[in-house]
Amino acid sequence: MPRSLEDPIKASQTTRFIGSFEGNKKGPTVIFFGGIHGNEPAGVQALEHVFSSLHKSELEINGAVFGIRGNIPALLQKKRFIEDDLNRIWSSEQIKQIEKKDRSNLRLEEIELLEIKDIITQILRTQSPPFYFIDFHTTSSKTLPFITINDALINRRFSQQFPVPIILGIEEYLEGPLLSRMNQLGYVSLGFESGQHDDPIAVENSIAFLWLTLVYTKVLDKEEVIDFDAYYHQLYTASEGNTNFYEVVHRQELKRNDAFSMLKGLESFQKVSEGTLLAIQNEEKIYAEKDTILFMPLYQRQGAEGFFLIRHTPNWALKTSAIIRKSKLDSLLTYLPGISWSDHEKQSLLVNLNVARFFTKSFFHLLGYRNRKVDETHILMHNRERTAKNKMYRKEAWY
Ligand SMILES: [Zn+2]
Numbered sequence: 001m002p003r004s005l006e007d008p009i010k011a012s013q014t015t016r017f018i019g020s021f022e023g024n025k026k027g028p029t030v031i032f033f034g035g036i037h038g039n040e041p042a043g044v045q046a047l048e049h050v051f052s053s054l055h056k057s058e059l060e061i062n063g064a065v066f067g068i069r070g071n072i073p074a075l076l077q078k079k080r081f082i083e084d085d086l087n088r089i090w091s092s093e094q095i096k097q098i099e100k101k102d103r104s105n106l107r108l109e110e111i112e113l114l115e116i117k118d119i120i121t122q123i124l125r126t127q128s129p130p131f132y133f134i135d136f137h138t139t140s141s142k143t144l145p146f147i148t149i150n151d152a153l154i155n156r157r158f159s160q161q162f163p164v165p166i167i168l169g170i171e172e173y174l175e176g177p178l179l180s181r182m183n184q185l186g187y188v189s190l191g192f193e194s195g196q197h198d199d200p201i202a203v204e205n206s207i208a209f210l211w212l213t214l215v216y217t218k219v220l221d222k223e224e225v226i227d228f229d230a231y232y233h234q235l236y237t238a239s240e241g242n243t244n245f246y247e248v249v250h251r252q253e254l255k256r257n258d259a260f261s262m263l264k265g266l267e268s269f270q271k272v273s274e275g276t277l278l279a280i281q282n283e284e285k286i287y288a289e290k291d292t293i294l295f296m297p298l299y300q301r302q303g304a305e306g307f308f309l310i311r312h313t314p315n316w317a318l319k320t321s322a323i324i325r326k327s328k329l330d331s332l333l334t335y336l337p338g339i340s341w342s343d344h345e346k347q348s349l350l351v352n353l354n355v356a357r358f359f360t361k362s363f364f365h366l367l368g369y370r371n372r373k374v375d376e377t378h379i380l381m382h383n384r385e386r387t388a389k390n391k392m393y394r395k396e397a398w399y
Helices: 008-013 042-056 072-077 092-100 108-126 153-159 178-184 200-216 228-238 315-327 329-335 361-366
Strands: 017-022 025-034 062-069 131-139 146-149 166-168 188-196 245-253 260-262 277-281 284-287 292-295 305-313 339-341 348-352 369-373 378-383
Touching (some): 008 072, 025 108, 042 131, 042 188, 042 200, 062 108, 072 108, 092 178, 131 178, 131 200, 153 166, 153 188, 153 315, 200 228, 315 329, 329 339, 329 348, 361 369
Parallel strands (some): 025 131, 131 188, 166 245
Antiparallel strands (some): 277 284, 369 378
16 A cells, blocks of 8 residues: 555654654663554554654753654554554564565565664664663553563563553563564563553553653653653552552463454453353353453454453562572573573573473563473473663663
């Protein structure tokens, strides 16, 4: 689909940069993404609003800020995606495949990916650290605003500053989200889900989140953002004071042609008791198997997840895992049968489940590993801590 540039409104909606701002003073580089899903315009609108305020103001910013528009063809059609989900094609293997392709054979979202990837590479090459990546989304169901992160300690610490709930480890259940790639490169990266798709509050929450981010990354001093307290309060109220950590324990997978309907009126973070009817998938009734917390129930046609279930992560578990990770005790694991390094850099463990069946998934989570099933008997455990660029962030106040 050619992008018409004749219509001025359309032209402004098809530029890759929503805004960019480079200060005179040295400082961090913050990269925001909006509209990676085309039916989620709240992030784009919030970025337009904040960049326009920055340009009108006399604020002196430190470092640089970029706002990047995600899936442009899908945004124009107000669809999640046109051919492929742009937030599911960022794994290293997928990118390699896409880069090998002849330009004329590229699918729509593959073109979007290559353009965005080039911009990121360019920014990383020309701007100064520390780097932060923030991706704005919204959900089809009602929800409290929340943050999703890959569970590396740098992400936990940075995210903890925002008065919203934090969901750990969702990437383990997803193939190729953009932020997982930024994480694998070692940078602080978080997703912010600001509310329901077309709810104006979702835009307000994203605006508040943007200003807080600019302060927490030290692009702006807190004193310069006059409404800082109001923005903080807005997020605190919208998330009903919930600043808990949660981890994902179940993903209800949908195949492309599955008939799926979620029971009406369910919300993200809603507690459901054992035996509650949640959804109907291909005429089969899906019940909650135990008391649990529902997360991101799907109320739209496009999407590969019907819903998730989450569990509250207690403070002691967070603290214990932080201590264990810092001590790097995991090096000892390879002395055990069935566990070996899968690479020279010692970033991934290959676990043979037939031999090392005494270890549970939560045990590896505690050590900072995310798992990927290789085949029926092997899982690959990738260590988030060993790839995290801790040195880059060590001097930051939040660290
Ligand atoms: Zn999304």
